[in-house]
Amino acid sequence: MEVTEANLQLLAGYLQQTLSADPNVRRPAEKLLESTELQQNYAVLLLNLIDKAEMDMTIRIAGAIAFKNYVKRNWAAHEDSNEPDRIHESDRNTIKTLIVTLMLHSPIALQKQLSDTVSIIGKHDFPKKWPQLIVEMVNKFASGDFNVINGVLQTAHSLFKRYRYEFKSQELWEEIKFVLDRMSKPLTDLLQATMELTKVHEQNAEALKVIYGSLVLVNKVFYSLNVQDLPEFFEDNMNIWMGAFIQQLAADVPLLTSNDDEDAGVLEHLRSQVCENICLYARKYDEEFKPYMEQFVTAVWELLVKTSLHTKYDALVSNALQFLSGVAERKHNQSIFENPEILARICDKVVIPNLDIRPSDEELFEDSPDEYIKRDIEGSDIDTRRRAACDLVKTLSVNFEQKIFGIFGQYLEILLSKYKENPAANWRSKDTAIYLVTSWAARGGTQKHGITQTSELVPLPQFCAQQIIPELERPNVNELPVLKAAAIKYVMVFRTLLGPQIVNQCLPQLIRHLPAESIVVHSYAACALEKILTMRDAASNVMFGPQILSQHSNELVSGLFSTLSLSGSNENEYVMKAIMRSFHTLQGAAMPYMGVALPRLTEILTQVAKNPSRPNFNHYLFETLAISIKIVCQTDASAVSSFEEALFPVFQGILQQDIVEFVPYVFQLLSVLLEVRETSGSPIPEPYWALFPCLLSPALWDRSGNVTPLIRLLSAFIKRGSAQIQATGKLNGILGIFQKMIASKANDHEGFYLLQTLIFHYPTPEMQTSMRQIFGLLFQRLSVAKTPKYLSGIIVFFSYYIVKFGGSALVQLIDDIQPGMFGMVLERVLITDLNKVTKAIERKAVSVGITKLLTECPEMCSPHYNQFWPRLLHALIDVFERPAEKLAPFEGAATDTGNVFSLEDEGEGGGYQVAFAQLSHAQPTRQDYVAEVTDTRQFLATSLSKFSQSRPGELATLLGSLQPDYKQMVQKYCDQAGVGIV
DSSP, X not given: OOOOHHHHHHHHHHHHHHXXXXXXXXXXXXXXXXXHTTSTTHHHHHHHHHTOTTXXXXXXXXXXXXXXHHHHHHTTGGGGBSSOOSSOHHHHHHHHHHHHHHHHTSOHHHHHHHHHHHHHHHHHHTTTTOTHHHHHHHHGGGGOOHHHHHHHHHHHHHHHGGGGTSOOOHHHHXXXXXXXXXXXXXXXXXXXXHHHHHHHTTTOHHHHHHHHHHHHHHHHHHHHHHSSSOOHHHHHTXXXXXXXXXXXHHOOOGGGOOSOSSSOOHHHHHHHHHHHHHHXXXXXXXXXXXXXXXXXXXXXHHHHHHOOSOGGGHHHHHHHHHHHHHHHTSGGGGGGTOSHHHHHHHIIIIIHHHHSOOHHHHHHHHHOHHHXXXXXXXXXXXXXXXXXXXXXXXXXXXXXXXXXXXXHHHHHHHHHHHHHHOTTTOHHHHHHHHHHHHHHHEEEEETTTEEEEEOXXXXXXXXXXXXXXXXXXXXXXXXXXXXXXXXXXXXXXXXXXXXXXXXXXXXXXXXXXXXXXOHHHHHHHHHHHHHHTTOBOTTSOBSSOHHHHTTTHHHHHHHHHHHTTSTTOTTOHHHHHHHHHHHHHHGGGGHHHHHHHHHHHHHHHHHHTTSOOOHHHHHHHHHHHHHHHHHHHHHOGGGHHHHHHHHHHHHHHHHHTTOTTTHHHHHHHHHHHHHHXXXXXXXXXXXXXHHHHHHTOHHHHTSHHHHHHHHHHHHHHHHHHHHHHHHTTOHHHHHHHHHHHHTBTTTHHHHHHHHHHHHHHSOHHHHHHHHHHHHHHHHHHHHHOOOHHHHHHHHHHHHHHHHHHOHHHHHHHHHHHSTTHHHHHIIIIIHHHGGGOOBHHHHHHHHHHHHHHHHHOXXXXXXXXXXXXXXXXXXXXXXXXSOOBOOOSSTTOOOSSSOOOBOOOOSTTOOOBOSOOOOGGXXXXXXXXXXXXXXXXXXXXXXXXXXXXXXHHHHHHHHHTSOHHXXXXXXXXXXXXXXXXX
16 A cells, blocks of 8 residues: 555545444445555555644544554554564554654644554553664653653653553563663653743743643653652652652642633642652652651641632542541551541541532532442542542541541531431431441442441441431432432442341332432442342352342332333443343243343344444343343243344344444354254254354454354354254364464464364264364464463363374374374473363363373383373373362353453544453353263273273383372272272
C-alpha cells in the first residue's frame, strides 16, 4: 500500500463511514479496514492522515483512534505464537521514529490518543527495543515550549503509570532504574523551574493555566516513579519536592479560580494530586516522611475546612481524607488524633459534612442512575467524598474505638431524632445515619460475601430491625427513594451478619421493591436478592434454596421480568443477573415459569442484538438462556427441539450479521444444545450441518474470543457426527485448525483438546493416515517454543494415545519419524517433565497411560529403552505422591459469573469486544476417557502384578534398578491393592 494522496482520501472516506450510526454503512467499512490493516505501510498511511492539517478534525481523530486500536491489537500479537508478525518490521521502525514528534505538534484531541499509543508500544518495546524514547522525551524539557513539555509529560505519565499496579519483578526494577537514571534530575529541575515561572507569570491567566497544568503532570509522573519503592534520588531531594508540595497546597491563585461548581479546574487537580503523592509517602515511606508529617496534616486539615461542598472539589477532598486515613492508621502517628477535642472536630468539620448526601448526589441519583450505582455499590466510588469519609471513619474506629463510639453515638442519636421529627423533610439525616453506621461498624469483607467483620460495639441486627426494616415496610415503594436505596444497601452489605431470620424477613420486602419507579431502588432490590441467593451456611449449603424461595417464586420471577419493562431498565444487568440466579436456585421449581420466560428472553436477545451496548447485561442474558436449557432438558431431553426452533433464527441472524460481541456466546449455546442431543442419543439435525462448513472459516479463528467456544462446538460435532464429517471430507479442515492452535502459545491447549477428541471419536483408519504429520507438527513446536503448558499438553496427549492405541503404537510411530527418537522423548520429556501435569483428570490420564507403557509395551523392555524403565517409574511415583490441583470444569474457563469481559476503546462511541466470556452455566463436563480406572495406584499395582506373571524375570531385573524408597512405594501399592509380584 503506497502512501499517496489517492490512498489518503480513500482511507479518509472509510474512516468517515466507521462513524456512521447506520450499521449497514459502519460494519462494512470496519471490516474493510480490518482486512487492510495487515498490508505494509497501512500504519504509515494512517499517521500521514493524522498529520494532515487540512483534513477534517473528526476524521483525524477517528484515524488516531483506529491507529491506537491497530497497535493495541497487533503490536504484540506475534509474541504468543509462531505465526508471522502482523506488523512489518519497517513499519514498526517508522512508527517509532515518527510518533513522538507527531504527537508533540498535534492538537490536544489527537495528542491524547497518540500519547496512549506510545504507552502501548512502550509497554512491549520500552526500554530494550526503544531505549532512545526516554532520551527523546527528556531533551524536549529544554525546549521552553510548555505545550511541547506538557505533551512529553502526558506521554511519560501514560508510559509510567503501569508501574502503579504491576507486580514486582527483576525486569520491572531494571526498567524503573533505567528511567530513574535518566528522568529523576531533569524532572526535579523542571519542577523547580516551573515553580519559579508561577511567580514570573502570576498576572497572566493563560500562562498560569498551562504552567499549573505542567505541575499536575509532573506530580503524576512523580507518583508513578515512586510507587514501587522510594528512589534514592527522590529521597536525597525530598526537601525540594515536599517544599514544592506545601507551596502547591497553599497556593491561592485568584486568576485560576473558576465559577464552575461542577468541573474541577487545574488548581483543584494539582492539589488533589499532591494529596495523592503525600498519601503514598505517608503509607509506604512513613519513616522518611515523618519530619514533614505534622506540617502536611495541618496543611491538609486547613484545606479541608475551607473547601466547600461543590462537586469540583470531590477528588481533592477524597484524596485529602485518604491522606488523613493513611496518617491515622500508623500507630506512631496516633498521638496526633488522640485528643478527644480533635476527634470531635474531625467528625464535626470533616466526616459528617462529607457523609451527607448533596444536591449533586441527588441529581446523579435521578438523572444518571447507572453512574450512581457504579459509585455506590460497584466500588467505583474510590475517589468520592463519601467513600473517603467512610474510610477515615473505619480507620479512626479501629484505632480509637471507645472514643469514636461515644462521639458517633451522639451524632447518630441527633440524626435519627431529627428524622423522626419530620421524616419527609429530614430524610437526609437518616440517610447520613445509615452511612455512618455502615462505615463505623465495618471492619472487613469481600465483594462475594459483603461485610463479614464488624465492631462488637455496633448492634447491626438491632439497628436493622429498628431502623431499616420499617423503611422497607412502608406501603409506598416510591416514597423517599434515596432512603429506600440506602436501606436496601444496608441489608445487602451486612447480609452475612444479620442472620437468616432477619434476611428471610427482608426477602418479600425486597421483592416488593422490584416495581419501584426509581432505577436505583429496583436495581438495588434485584442486586440484593441476587447476592442473598448466593449465601451459604457454615456447611457450605445454600441458605435460601428452592424450599424457601419457592414460597416467593411467583412474585419474584414476575417482578423481575416486569422490571425489565420499566423505563430505563430494559437492559438492567442487576435484574438479569437476579433472574439468572433465581432460575439457578429454583432449578426444577422454575419449570412453571419457563413457558413465559423463554419467549421473553428470546425477544430481549433479538432486541439487544441490534446494538450490543451493555456487556454485563448481555452476558447474564446468555447465562439465563443456558441455565434455562439445562433445567428444561434435564426434565425432558426432547425439549431441545423447542429451544432450537426458538433460538436458531436469532442465532442465524447474529452469525450472518457477524455481531462479534455475541458470536462466542452463540457457539457456546449451540454446544450446549448439541451436547443435550449427545446425551439423549438423537442425531444432529440438518440446520447444524448447514452451519458446520462455516466453522472452518479461517476468519472466525482469527478472533481470540471465538477460539475456545469454537473448539468446544467442533468437538461436539466430532463426538456425535464423525461419520458425516468423514463423508464430507472435512477432516483436513479440522486438522488445519489443530495446526493453527498448536502453533500458538496462547491456544495450544485447545489444539490438544481437539486432537484428543479426534483420536477417541473419529474413525481410526482415516486418523492414522494423518498421524505421522500430526506428530511432526507436535515435535516441531516442541523444538522451537517449549513452555510448561505445552509440555503438559503433549505428555497428556501421549498418554491418551497410549490408552487408545497402546504403547507400542506410540513407540513405533515416533521411531518411524526418526530411529531411536522415542528414547529422546523419554529422557527429555516424559521423565523430566511428568510433574508439569497438575490437573487431576489429566494426571489420572497420564498415570494410566504411563502405567500401560511400562507394563504392556514390549519395546520398553528392549535393550534400546529398558534403561529408561526405572526412571520413568520413579517419575510416575512422584506424580502419585504429589497433591493434585483441582480441575476447572473446562480448560481456561471462568468459574464465576462475574465480569469476564475485555473492555476496549474501539472507537469514539466506546463499545466492547469480548476476548472470551465463558458462560458458567454452559460449561461442559470434561470427558474422562479412563473412567474405568478409579484408583491409579491400584491400577499400577495390578498392572505390575500381571506383568510379573507373564514376564517374571524381566520385571525382577527392572525393579532391581529402582531406588530403595521407590521399591518400598511399589510394595506399598501392591499391599494396598492385595496383589503380589513374582
